[in-house]
Amino acid sequence: MLTQSEENYLKAIYSLSEDQKEAISTNLLAEKMSTKPSSVTDMVKKLSVKKLISYQKYQGCELTVVGKKRAIQIIRKHRLWEVFLVNNLNFGWDEVHEIAEQLEHIHSSKLTDHLEEYLGFPKVDPHGDPIPNKNGVFEKINKSIALSDVDTAVKGIVVGVEDGSSGFFQFLKRYEIGLGTEIKVVEKFNFDLSVLVLIDGKEISFSSVVANKIFIQIK
Amino acid sequence: MLTQSEENYLKAIYSLSEDQKEAISTNLLAEKMSTKPSSVTDMVKKLSVKKLISYQKYQGCELTVVGKKRAIQIIRKHRLWEVFLVNNLNFGWDEVHEIAEQLEHIHSSKLTDHLEEYLGFPKVDPHGDPIPNKNGVFEKINKSIALSDVDTAVKGIVVGVEDGSSGFFQFLKRYEIGLGTEIKVVEKFNFDLSVLVLIDGKEISFSSVVANKIFIQIK
């Protein structure tokens, strides 16, 4: 049985591995976990002994096949609970992440599977992220593109946002942006990487920080 | 924010306080928590500093008003989740306790309240135990009586069972006993405190252990 901390490390390593093929460095993982590199070293040693990651001193770490499966199961639980909170308990999509961070650590595969069935085997969570099935399989249908990478004059609909701070969700709510919102890129400014977009007839300027976190699907 | 361990101690103290008016002794609490008296001493000191219990060396402990409220909120969550698991996720009443032991520690009063509403403000959990409302108020309608205390020839229907091991639930399932089952006490044996009962036309002998855990309502 893994501790919550161990599970959170596995999730973090998995998440970072999606962005890069190479091993995850101690410092990068420390950053992600909001902790100190020395703490990370302690933990990767432990996870390595448990064969959940491969780790060589000074060489960073990578999930083993078993470790990756564990990570995906935790993500599965996280996203299923988020669906439940939004669809059934009337939470906003901006309120569920923190609670799901707790619920993802409940140990009962039967619970997870029954919940999935109860929810009608959803394919994506409220933020547009795919939900792995019982066997850890999920489609990376996310051929979405960050607003910052969209060409001028191109439009699309929001299919995902990066799991971020509650401040970011507040921001989205303020501008009435959610899954399905249509956004058109009007102009891009190189000097500060900001993006001028058109939403529901209104022009809005997004900073590069925001433009990097909103993902749209074109056509 | 309380740790899971602290919350479990509060629950245990509350539970023991229902059976006795006096302060809860260190040994009794250790027994209930399946831990050692020395560990209990450590914890009661901590809870005392936090003003959740009153505690004087060698004199046992009692919940403060604040501590009692906390305990009741945890019980509220436990029972609401049990209702959800049985009513919505198709779990059997004998399978939900362990999972609820985990779910009761999720910190979000909004979640609890939304769940309660979603479930339709249930008054009792799947084991017949009352569910406190948002303000910690609940009716002790449990004028039920343990089988061991029922007089000979008296009959009633099962309205509750003591939260016990999964072995106990297996036992109940084997004899097809659930909420609503009619049981008649045929004879009581003083030499071993066993009870001979009649269920659905069949005579069964219950040990005193079992007779103490099944609660029926008469007439």
Place this chain on the structure above:
DNA sequence: ATTATTTTTTAGGCATGTCTAAAAATAGTG
């Protein structure tokens, strides 16, 4: 190739929650 910088690990410490063994306090008995 040597020095400087950055990254990573080690060493030692702290808080939580548990344990065993021993000491202290309380309760029970004649």
Place this chain on the structure above:
DNA sequence: CACTATTTTTAGACATGCCTAAAAAATAAT
């Protein structure tokens, strides 16, 4: 009222997960 038995607390230890400060290794720069 002493003496014993039980209960409870203390002392010291261990595992987990985190920290700071210092040492060691790897990487970059001169």
